[in-house]
Amino acid sequence: MSVTTGQPATTRHGNSYFTSLPREWYTSPEIFRKEIDKIFHRQWIYVGHVSQAKNTGDYFVARAATESIIVTRAKNGGLRAHFNVCRHRGSQLCDELSSGNTKRFVCPYHNWTYDLDGKLAGAPATRDGVDFNYSEFGLQDAYVDTFHGSIYVWLGREQPACTLREQLTGGGQFPIDDARIEIAEPERLKLAHEVRYEIKANWKLMIENNIECYHCISGHPSLMVSCDATNYFYERDEEGGLKIKGDGSYGLRPDMKTFSMDGELVSKKQLGALEPGDSIVWVDNLMWNGTCFFTDHSQRGIVNPLTVDTCELWMQWFVHENAVEGVDYEVGPLTQVFKEVAAEDHAFVERNARGVKSSRYVPGPNNALRETDMEAALTMYLNMMET
CATH class of the missing domain: 3.90.380.10 (Naphthalene 1,2-dioxygenase Alpha Subunit; Chain A, domain 1)
Structure with missing residues (x-):
């Protein structure tokens, strides 16, 4: 079994048995950073339920992997998901895991103000189009979608590689x-x-x-x-x-x-x-x-x-x-x-x-009957780390 950092290992030992991963895969900061990019920024991640943001202005702050995300019901009735980061100097706009109803999001640090769609609406002692263009400093958005009432976000900058429905129903170990x-x-x-x-x-x-x-x-x-x-x-x-x-x-x-x-x-x-x-x-x-x-x-x-x-x-x-x-x-x-x-x-x-x-x-043999889903999950994990 390879244990080289950055080189995904196989957990299968011939036709006899499979194991968990080597020590480094649970302890290496380098591998952890790669996981965030390869796994958590490249799939839809659950953040909450539509009942938590039913009315215009309802919002809740969710944790999605290592990110803090503001999920809100916008004026057009749709859901928006914003990274909980002010575009001024990076302060968090909302308290971690908070919720409520609001007409706008105001950064508590310097009072930069954003509307529900994430557009910068005001910044004290600045003039839109003179000091800078407000339109260039809206909140960073995450892609957001729902499936049977559950809300998911896509953290990556790129367009999602699949739709939420494709991820949940299109195969994998337990297609819905x-x-x-x-x-x-x-x-x-x-x-x-x-x-x-x-x-x-x-x-x-x-x-x-x-x-x-x-x-x-x-x-x-x-x-x-x-x-x-x-x-x-x-x-x-x-x-x-x-x-x-x-x-x-x-x-x-x-x-x-x-x-x-x-x-x-x-x-x-x-x-x-x-x-x-x-x-x-x-x-x-x-x-x-x-x-x-x-x-x-x-x-x-x-x-x-x-x-x-x-x-x-x-x-x-x-x-x-x-x-x-x-x-x-x-x-x-x-x-x-x-x-x-x-x-x-x-x-x-x-x-x-x-x-x-x-x-x-050193990982030992896992039970072929009672831990069988682990092998499928670890294989899926390693394939994602290789792409």
């Missing part, structure tokens, strides 16, 4: 079935709760953890309450372990109505035509971030790289747009399972990261 997703009516959701955890680990370790469940039966007792561990692997492994089922659903136990600690509903409002016990999985293909839809709620997990050795696990829970907190749902029961799973994964991944930094770390 449009007709199946429509059953849940995802456009009619609203954000009920979200949490962010800063993980002291390279982002790929978090992704690898999330796409295998070799560790789930022993490591996630809360998850196993609702999930049928026998339903998640390919037919060749009928004995156990967690995996998205081949039909694009999530393996709830037969007696479970939804994904909760006791299997009982956590919201009274049904999502579309989903019945108790139903589930749908949506995976963002190139990022391996997942969304699960159940009869009464939806939950999404996103991994953002922050530095070479820190990442963010961002989790969101959605309910029907007409559900009322305290009447139809309570945040505690809604979020309990995934919060407990996240706390367990937090500890596992940070422990993994500490070990990977050892000079004696």
